[in-house]
Amino acid sequence: MSDKKIIHPVSQSFEKNIDFLHNELGVEKSFDVIQLDLEYAGRKMAMFLIDGFVKDDILHYLMKLLSRLEPDQLEPDPLEKLMKVHIPYVEIDRQKDLDVVMDLVLAGPTALVVEGMSEIIMIDARTYPVRGPQEPDLERVTRGARDGFVETIIFNTSLTRRRVRDKTLRMEYMQVGRRSKTDICISYIEDIADPEIVKKIKDSVSKIDTDGLPMGEKTIEEFICGRPLNPYPLVRYTERPDTAAIHLYEGHVLIYVDGSPSVLITPTTFWHHLQHAEEYRQKPLVGAYMRLVRFIAVWIGIFILPLWYLFATNPRLLGSNMQFIGVDESGTLPLFVQFLLIELGLDILRMATIHTPSALATALGLVSAILIGQVAVEVGLFINEVILYLALAAMGTFATPSYELSLANRLFRLALLLLTAVFGVSGFVVGFTLWMVLLVRTKSFHIPYLWPFIPFSYRAFRDVIFRSPMPIKNRRPTVLHPKDPDR
Structure with a gap:
């Protein structure tokens, strides 16, 4: 129970209670706030409710029961008689605080004010417009x-x-x-x-x-x-x-x-955002393979663009048998500008797809791929390698189970690409180091973000990297300090 002091207690005066709720709820100012003035069993009553929040059939049923009451049926204790005998409803409560009554009415329950009672009956017969449970x-x-x-x-x-x-x-x-x-x-x-x-x-x-x-x-x-x-x-x-x-x-x-x-x-932790329910809906070996592919995709999404830019602009870093990674021909724009433009273009396309009706989303994708991608290469705005590696990075981003983590990784990829373009190898190393420092210093409610990698826990890290069979996953994560460590 709350120890909050009652500022506006329910009064013995029926009229004062009605006036307070009428004025505070703005009955005459809001069309959906309803006040029903009634008289049952020789007593004045009033109901306060929000239109659209109340199940009409339940309310009509309760009003029909109240209309059959005789005055002597509410004696000697009208509150107890109403709540325990004459209002056959499960979710029913009493309130002495008019401010609480007002808040409850705005949340959906119906307030029943009865003459001669120092408490107000709250009937939770609310309903909300809802959709059925669907697959996310x-x-x-x-x-x-x-x-x-x-x-x-x-x-x-x-x-x-x-x-x-x-x-x-x-x-x-x-x-x-x-x-x-x-x-x-x-x-x-x-x-x-x-x-x-x-x-x-x-x-x-x-x-x-x-x-x-x-x-x-x-x-x-x-x-x-x-x-x-x-x-x-x-x-x-x-x-x-x-x-x-x-x-x-x-x-x-x-x-x-x-x-x-x-x-x-x-x-x-960081690793929670890389797990997906699909891995546990398949056989352990299949699930382990799917998790491994997903991890590879995430790392590709983060590092492939900065690394390729580094190798393309510093061919000496590649061995003689890896020269195919470089650029065959340069475009009309500097390589970094091409990456920057196409990254922004991908974000614009993603936003446009979200705001496009589903019936037109496919057409939008085709237009973007053919008109923007193909034509941009033909006119020399982008080179083929930029399109290829950006597509690989985008697939890695979309393969990330957590949408929030994918957006964070995209920001880091852009930052790492910028540092690599400006400072070369040193920029890439510094950017990667700063990223690791950020993740190591990050904590979620005092839980290390990179656990079980940092600090290292072999058993837990094995379960992170490989999808273990459920019978051998008999221990809960120690980092959560569970009361019962065994599953």
């Missing part, structure tokens, strides 16, 4: 579940509980935002998760002081993680209930935000 676009698998999180927090927690039927699974409710009062859920398995990590995350969320969360989970991330100049993601997003459940079993803490289909997984 960014986390598709060939085998496995096709359901995904939606924009309603209660649906998302139920999808998780369906997979984690543990009596110690905790779903702790919080509200964030002085004006938005956004519903937040902190989820963890109490018998597994480290209490210190849970406390740090709960404290970080509770300290958020802002009007609202217009960008939902992304706003939460920026508040609790900080480090605005570090492009690398310190939490992992998922829209898959099975992925969320796996991380709960490992000892992670999840953050659900009402209105968002993405769940935040905390804390995370």
